[in-house]
Amino acid sequence: MTAAPDSPAAGRAKLADVAKLAGVSVGTASKALNGNGRMRPETRQRVLAAVEQLDFRPNQHAQSLHTGRSWTVGLMTTDGIGRFSTPVLLGAEDALGAGKISVLLCDTRGDAIREQHHLRNLMDRRVDGIIVTGRRTDPRPPLKGIEPIPTVYALSPSTDPDDISVVSDDLSGAQLAVEHLLATGRTRIAHVTGPAHHAAAQDRARHTVELLEHSSLELATGRVHFGEWSEAWGRRAAEAVLRIAPDTDAFFCGNDQIARGVADTLRESGLDVPGKIAIVGYDNWDIMALACRPPLTTIDTNLSEIGRQAALRLLDAIGAQPEPGRHTVPCRLVVRESS
Amino acid sequence: MTAAPDSPAAGRAKLADVAKLAGVSVGTASKALNGNGRMRPETRQRVLAAVEQLDFRPNQHAQSLHTGRSWTVGLMTTDGIGRFSTPVLLGAEDALGAGKISVLLCDTRGDAIREQHHLRNLMDRRVDGIIVTGRRTDPRPPLKGIEPIPTVYALSPSTDPDDISVVSDDLSGAQLAVEHLLATGRTRIAHVTGPAHHAAAQDRARHTVELLEHSSLELATGRVHFGEWSEAWGRRAAEAVLRIAPDTDAFFCGNDQIARGVADTLRESGLDVPGKIAIVGYDNWDIMALACRPPLTTIDTNLSEIGRQAALRLLDAIGAQPEPGRHTVPCRLVVRESS
DNA sequence: TTCCGGCAGAAAAACGTTTTCCCAAGTGAG
DNA sequence: CTCACTTGGGAAAACGTTTTTCTGCCGGAA
Numbered sequence: 001m002t003a004a005p006d007s008p009a010a011g012r013a014k015l016a017d018v019a020k021l022a023g024v025s026v027g028t029a030s031k032a033l034n035g036n037g038r039m040r041p042e043t044r045q046r047v048l049a050a051v052e053q054l055d056f057r058p059n060q061h062a063q064s065l066h067t068g069r070s071w072t073v074g075l076m077t078t079d080g081i082g083r084f085s086t087p088v089l090l091g092a093e094d095a096l097g098a099g100k101i102s103v104l105l106c107d108t109r110g111d112a113i114r115e116q117h118h119l120r121n122l123m124d125r126r127v128d129g130i131i132v133t134g135r136r137t138d139p140r141p142p143l144k145g146i147e148p149i150p151t152v153y154a155l156s157p158s159t160d161p162d163d164i165s166v167v168s169d170d171l172s173g174a175q176l177a178v179e180h181l182l183a184t185g186r187t188r189i190a191h192v193t194g195p196a197h198h199a200a201a202q203d204r205a206r207h208t209v210e211l212l213e214h215s216s217l218e219l220a221t222g223r224v225h226f227g228e229w230s231e232a233w234g235r236r237a238a239e240a241v242l243r244i245a246p247d248t249d250a251f252f253c254g255n256d257q258i259a260r261g262v263a264d265t266l267r268e269s270g271l272d273v274p275g276k277i278a279i280v281g282y283d284n285w286d287i288m289a290l291a292c293r294p295p296l297t298t299i300d301t302n303l304s305e306i307g308r309q310a311a312l313r314l315l316d317a318i319g320a321q322p323e324p325g326r327h328t329v330p331c332r333l334v335v336r337e338s339s
Numbered sequence: 340m341t342a343a344p345d346s347p348a349a350g351r352a353k354l355a356d357v358a359k360l361a362g363v364s365v366g367t368a369s370k371a372l373n374g375n376g377r378m379r380p381e382t383r384q385r386v387l388a389a390v391e392q393l394d395f396r397p398n399q400h401a402q403s404l405h406t407g408r409s410w411t412v413g414l415m416t417t418d419g420i421g422r423f424s425t426p427v428l429l430g431a432e433d434a435l436g437a438g439k440i441s442v443l444l445c446d447t448r449g450d451a452i453r454e455q456h457h458l459r460n461l462m463d464r465r466v467d468g469i470i471v472t473g474r475r476t477d478p479r480p481p482l483k484g485i486e487p488i489p490t491v492y493a494l495s496p497s498t499d500p501d502d503i504s505v506v507s508d509d510l511s512g513a514q515l516a517v518e519h520l521l522a523t524g525r526t527r528i529a530h531v532t533g534p535a536h537h538a539a540a541q542d543r544a545r546h547t548v549e550l551l552e553h554s555s556l557e558l559a560t561g562r563v564h565f566g567e568w569s570e571a572w573g574r575r576a577a578e579a580v581l582r583i584a585p586d587t588d589a590f591f592c593g594n595d596q597i598a599r600g601v602a603d604t605l606r607e608s609g610l611d612v613p614g615k616i617a618i619v620g621y622d623n624w625d626i627m628a629l630a631c632r633p634p635l636t637t638i639d640t641n642l643s644e645i646g647r648q649a650a651l652r653l654l655d656a657i658g659a660q661p662e663p664g665r666h667t668v669p670c671r672l673v674v675r676e677s678s
Numbered sequence: 679t680t681c682c683g684g685c686a687g688a689a690a691a692a693c694g695t696t697t698t699c700c701c702a703a704g705t706g707a708g
Numbered sequence: 709c710t711c712a713c714t715t716g717g718g719a720a721a722a723c724g725t726t727t728t729t730c731t732g733c734c735g736g737a738a
Contacts, residue, residue, distance in 0.1 A: 014694060025718050030696055037697090039716055060464050061404040062694035065723050070400065075444070080429055086420050093446055102460060105414070105444045107432055121441060125399050231630040257630070268607075291570040291596070353724060364688050369726055376727090378686060401724035405693050 013054035021050040033058070064126070073314060074122035076106045076115065076143075078156075079135035083285065084303060088133050088154050091307025099315060101128070110135075119143060129314045132156070133307075137167060138199040150317035154310035155303070162324050164317060166310040169328035170200065173299040174207035176333040177252050177280045180297070184339060186250035186278055188220040192237040192262060193254025196226040201254050204282070208252060220248040229254065234261020242269070249277055250339075256281035256288040256298055263292050263338065278339040284332075294337035305329050352393035360389040372397070403465070412653060413461040415445045415454065415482075417495070418474035422624065423642065427472050427493050430646025438654060440467070449474075458482060468653045471495070472646075476506060477538040489656035493649035494642070501663050503656060505649040508667035509539065512638045513546035515672040516591050516619045519636070523678060525589035525617055527559040531576040531601060532593025535565040540593050543621070547591060559587040568593065573600020581608070588616055589678075595620035595627040595637055602631050602677065617678035623671075633676035644668050 019029040024047060031037035032047035050056070064070045073096060077085040093103045104127060106118035122130060123146065130149055134140050134156030142158040143151060150164075157165035181189055191208050194201040205224040212218055221244045227233035234253065238261065241248055253259035259281030266273050273279055273294055281289060284300035306329045316322060358368040363386060370376035371386035389395070403409045412435060416424045432442045443466060445457035461469060462485065469488055473479050473495030481497045482490060489503075496504035520528055530547050533540040544563040551557055560583045566572035573592065577600065580587055592598035598620030605612050612618055612633055620628060623639035645668045655661060 028717055057459070057463050059404070059694050061400050061409065065398070065400040065404050066696050081420065081425050086425060090419055090446055093444060102464065103444045105432060105442045107429055120396070124396050125441065366689075367687055398724050405726050
């Protein structure tokens, strides 16, 4: 039982088949498809009809071999695909998919050997570009040995200012939080956040202090409480803050987990949130923010927008219009019941 | 200022360059590289040395064009890249990366149009295979129109039993939980889980009931408590259970969020966990399980192992050794302080 | 010496496009 | 009626491999 001559099982149609059916040469068929060259409209129609009839789809390997473009970009993530890189990744995939570009996923697990390995692989595949995303906002050293391949760093900027980076605007985040608290009448604000050696913690803390100074205020406890990005730390820190400054009327927390820890301690201490004390988190991690009692007011970092912009800037760079430097994406305030 | 003849900037070396440097023909150089054909060891060495010197790397597009293999598999995820698909995806990427195969990421966002679009794209790229992963364990209809491309369904099995599926073994999960509770002396066990229309909830509940019957026991409240996969539901359900059956001595929950909700209610009711009541969750979602007070004993579904196995079975299928059917991956009990 | 077999390596075909170059026929002007 | 141009379309080169086929050459046996 052999397949009928024009059955799909007879193997993918190639351009030569299309040409034969349309009664033209391969070259002409190609031109008809791509709109190049000049020919009678009627001829073009014949080719297009043949394409339709045979369900022809060009072989991308042949195309890529000839043009040198693979219509593929590599997406390197250095920390598994965590809570942070995932939205970035999806944003990028979305923006690229619209342009017929596919995403090759590479996870380095934070391992330099693996990173180098993936890099070779991407270069062997002649990817058109690379997006690098990391776990946190701390700057990272640029990829080495990718001379001619356009690259964009998302979330974690490159340490080289001549590279293209797209990052979250921590200043706008701190600003939204502080201004929101001030606008709702809070003046004795405590700041509890992650490890001091994380850029995210450090930057947000600095901005917070400066913004308060701008309004002639200072932190309720006189200092920033650095710790971990965990609920447990939030709980401990809340106790400490209340001991040092019982009149605190707001907590601005470095992330939603800390905020939730704070909320738990306050609730269990019988302190009304938001009646007596307001809480603002950071990240808008829905699972955390919504499960919190009460649901958290928080700062959304627009991660998928960061991914989208990284993709668009990569497209620009591939098109030879790179805009080097560090580009920021503003945050968004999400008001819920904790403030 | 032109680049030195053998500088990397002089453009990628091609096999012809290698051949010229080694003083052989391209064909011979190719054979030397791939270990095919016969030749004097010395000749092979000369070629290899040239490869080294020029840092030659074969053009994958040319290879693929000729061999018809792309050394690429598509990974279709139907629900963004959520908490469930991510580990599966990483497991698969890991297993495939070892075999020099790269992963093309496609997110359908649950949209059929988008799914079809990605499918065309994958076929145009002549991927060697496809892995499909979904949000939950509910079966899904098979991909349409991929006749000749090997496909494996991970996490969400295909409704067609002749397809290859790799899923989590809900029976083993329920078994580990129930046997652990029985072994630690609990006999009045309540089961709180997600929506009744989710296969995961339904299956685990059924197995739980059957396992208890096996030990001549029944559920503390006489029935399964279906609801949502949320902490809020866990909190409400715990109250209900305690009202109906105050002598309940253990909660087996359908996921870690529910378990955490239960834990919160119990703690706030002054009931000692695990002294008076034990709690077992499901999923081993570290963020939830560890932040819970006390840290949760829970069932780990080995998601990354599911991804790994899906990849291996896909490799088999690509190698023309498919093993159709539904393959299960057993769960693992993680004991912490809640039991 | 002649033949045959085996071996090293060269030459060429093939994979499926795109693009450049070229030719033939038609059109208009002088 | 020719000449120069334009226009439609064909032929062929190119992309960089792999694989198959082919050609000398050498050694050994008759």
